[in-house]
Amino acid sequence: MSSLQTSQCNMNQLQTSSCCRKNSDPLSMNDFWLEVENIKQMHGSDGEESGSSEPSTPEEGEAEADWLQDTGLSPLISDLNPTEDNVLILSTLTRTQTAAVQRRLDSYSRSLRKRSKQPARDVRDVFHRVSRTNIVMEENEMDRSNRTEDPNVFTENTPKSPSSLHGHSGGSDVYNMEVAYSDQAAFGHNEDCKTAWQPESLPHFQIQKGRLGVTRVSDLSSSDMKQVPALALIELTALCDVLELDLKRNKAAKRKPTESRLFGVSLPALLEQDRKLITNTQVPLILQAILNCLEKNGLELQGILRICGSQARMKSLQQRLERNFYAGLFSWDDVNPHDAAGLLKLFLRELPVPLLTAEYLPAFTAVQKISDLKQRLQALNLLILVLPEANRSTLKALLEFLRKVASHEKCNLMSLWNIATIMAPNLFLYRGSGVKSQEGGEKQQAEGVAGLVMAMVHYQDLLWTVPTFLLSQVRKMNENSTKRFNERRLLHFLRKINLDKERPEKNHTEPCKQVKIRASIFVKDSLAIQLNEGMQAADVLKKFQEHLTHRSWQMVSTMGLIKCNSSFSFSNLELYEVGGNIGEHCLDPDTYLLDLYNANPNGEWVIKPSPPSTPTL
Structure with missing residues (x-):
């Protein structure tokens, strides 16, 4: 049958x-x-399944509480004082993202008032309760010494204008990941390049590469990727708010x-x-x-x-x-x-x-x-x-x-x-x-x-x-997570200010800089590279291959990665950014290294082989 x-x-x-x-x-x-x-x-033919239930919609207020929990902001609705980490998460957000957080807090507060409970705090109050002035002061000091100000980071004194967003626009086939999606929608970034939904002829989009290249999910370490979902959920909610789309979970x-x-x-x-x-x-x-x-x-x-x-x-x-x-x-x-x-x-x-x-x-x-x-x-x-x-x-x-x-x-x-x-x-x-x-x-x-x-x-x-703007927020969170306002941190900060006063002012238009790139897996020495505005990650890998070709450096065979009598494909090498404000980041070959150095001056660069594909049974 x-x-x-x-x-x-x-x-x-x-x-x-x-x-x-x-x-x-x-x-x-x-x-x-x-x-x-x-x-x-x-x-x-299999019969109805037993022991299972349908997914249910959360009750009023419960959805907002779950959302704040998933974004790492649940202390904002608890009786506990907000931690420094909560404030630092908020300090990385754009204005549109911060507004989305405030809407969820307002909705949660309305549900509490209906149940005669104390409402949640306002986001703006949180910034002032936990020494936000000190945080912004130190961030500004870091920005002046390391790189130009990130236009995607929310600060009360740095308004974001629609004209600044339109400056990144490009054509209808360009997919912009530099500016937060919610900001693009809020300021009409795509009004002049609307793309209709036509399944029979899907258009091709070209990702607009910035100076730091494109980052795939597999390029980031697990520790960095753990921070991405919370930031992505906040941005998704902000985008849906702008588009007036009800985001239900x-x-x-x-x-x-x-x-x-x-x-x-x-x-x-x-x-x-x-x-x-x-x-x-x-x-x-x-x-x-x-x-x-x-x-x-x-x-x-x-x-x-x-x-x-x-x-x-x-x-x-x-x-x-x-x-x-x-x-x-x-x-x-x-x-x-x-x-x-x-x-x-x-x-x-x-x-x-x-x-x-x-x-x-x-x-x-x-x-x-x-x-x-x-x-x-x-x-x-x-x-x-x-x-x-x-x-x-x-x-x-x-x-x-x-x-x-x-x-x-x-x-x-x-x-x-x-x-x-x-x-x-x-x-x-x-x-x-x-x-x-x-x-x-x-x-x-x-x-x-x-x-x-x-x-x-x-x-x-x-x-x-x-998206580049999310990676920028991850970097900012990593930087802020190392800042603890205790005696030791404060003394270190004061000492850094004194040292900076004694040093000559840094020239941001410095034409070149020499850095050392570690490649200890393959060779006993590091590779010295002279950085300039046109140097890319692909250029470093090419120089490294030339060094291995023309110099008989001793290979490390005990690691099991290179056999003495076997050929090795140097085309499988990748340049990684390690430490500083990132865990580990496999770089796009088109990354401009001087810009990367300015974005993460405390990181180091390591040449490693590409990770092998997952084996199967």
Whole structure:
């Protein structure tokens, strides 16, 4: 009976896909609704899940409290005095971001007044309570000695004008990450370059590179990335406020733990057991294995992802995987690619917490209401940065695979839109939420979430970029976190002022500077580089390769990185910024090093090999 249902399913899908190709509408939603029906049939055959509950909307005031907790500002609504860290977080924010924080505090205060409780404090009061004057004085001293003032950092004496924002504009195909997205929206930065949402012809955006280059998520250390989600959430909220978009977050649904080891297991639990086998695993090994199987045998197969596999075979495969996967006894050689595609979608649907998280699934859905494509991508960029690391890495692996499927469209007849309409229900139909039928506004919502999946696949390189203005705020937080206003710090600060008075005034237009770049992994000595305004990171790597070619420096073979009798690819080397106001930062080859030195004079530069890709079972 199961085989008969599967055959009927495959015939229906082939007939539907044939009709889609005959129709002139390239954005047909037939694949979407067919996938919804397949999911309903599978859920019906498995029965209703027990022990799970629907995601719920927080009560009035609770949403604001959760938001302040996630942004690291929860002490502002407690009876405790705000800590220095809270004040320093606020001091890094732009005016638009600070206004978003104040709106959440005001909303929380209104809910408290309804319950006859003492309201939360005002953000402006916090700045004055914890020696803000001293903080600003020391920051200004640092800015004068190290670099010009950052236009994105909020200070009461430095207003930001619309004209200064328009100075960075550029054309409609330029994607600006230097200025906060909320400020761009608030000051009409994109009014002259509106980009309509047209899924059939997605435009190409060029990231506007500043003097410090572009930073990907993988370029930052884990300690630095831990600070990004809170700042990204504040910026996302500020952007939605400007766009008058209601940003709602659900509370995670409760679900009883499963006895399964693979399917229906949370991503953190999967990664915890995977790391016992392979350390530093970022994507669940079972998902990596499924994707590898599909890449090996399914990329050129017609209807891959569209045609559902046999339910009986998938059930058998699932049981065998549970028994044998971690023992290394399961072979993927004879797995039908359509069955593997079914396992992929089943894995995503069975996650106890959706891949886009229960909290932010409504936010992802709401992003479709943003008409301007560039602003929609800005919101998606921030949402991806807000995701937990496990979800973000897993989503990235999925989208990279989907892009490979789309690149073989001529063979598999799967366009990017087809892929998006099929995968959207598996990402957005969680525990009965999302789009259920074609009636009313639900059809428009279905097209919207499919468009979001399409945009995430097409623009994934842009979306996994840390905006320059956020990285600037991370640097400022790292600088401020080292400043403790105690006796020792105060004495050190006073001593620094006296020393600075004795030194000649620093010339910011200094044409060159000599620095040493450590490369101790490869050689016993450091590399001296004369910095000038045109020196870039790529130039340093080139000079380092020339030194290794023309000088017989002793390699460190005991590190296991270079074998004495084996060749080594110096093209895999990267220049890293370490210490100072950053943990560790892999530099863009186009980074201008004199500007980087001025931005982080206390950091050092290290040449290291690129990190290896995560191995799989």
